[in-house]
Amino acid sequence: MKLKNSLLAGLFALMTAGAFAFEAPRTVVQTGKLPVAEHYNGGQDSLVAHLQRSIQYPALAKRNRMQGQCIIGFTLQEDGAITNLKILKEVGGGTGQEALRVVQLLKFKAPGYSQQYSVPVNFKL
Template identity: 45%
Template structure:
């Protein structure tokens, strides 16, 4: 029996260091917990709810603006008539008879016939895509000219400027002298230019009226 007890005591002595280490670990844990835990009494948290504002819905009554009626017109001011005024009475002939067979007189004249609207003259161009050309060229003009005897004897020479309009058919219309030299040369130039025939000018493929200026030169040989 003595041997068994001694063995148990020997085992306990061997375990003393282990027990000491476990006790130190427990002590350290208790110290850590003691420092970590807040031992002060906790204040009770109070939640205060603000009072909500109460919104009252009021029904809006639409007001109607009353328009005042316009004031009635003022009554006319009565005009006083003197007692001495006497209204003249007109005699109406109710016995007048209407004679159907009687000739009607004093009939107004019929209205004049409406004036016919004049058609506007076609536009006269100055420059067109295809200008008029003299049929036969300048030779046709100078073959027509006969030098006036008065101008020949006086030795008059010069250039006569004739302006005219070439119509859609190539005819010369409204010729006039822009600049002349006299001694019968102006009249001769007008005569020959009026007899010329032109190839009409064209604008966008159609014949049109074109204003044309042509110089006629008179020179003695």
């Protein structure tokens, strides 16, 4: 009986230590807040509205009824310029390229430092 209890206690300790050692990935999708929005005129609501207003749904994606979220990663430079754009996640059918095009249109205020950000672009029919 003592052996069974000590084994259970040891297993519980290992599981608890593993839970504290796990670091949840930091993504925009989980938090719902866009850190880069603080550098955009009008904040997050304005940023998301601009993205949705600028999207031209790709014909192939529309025909195949593709929906979902594309994530574009980029570096925001000290002067507010966007560099090193890349598609981190795409739905397919040309949605990644369209999301890349729309993010390139964004104009940010100069933060005074360089940092990497990611922005989700939603495609919904």
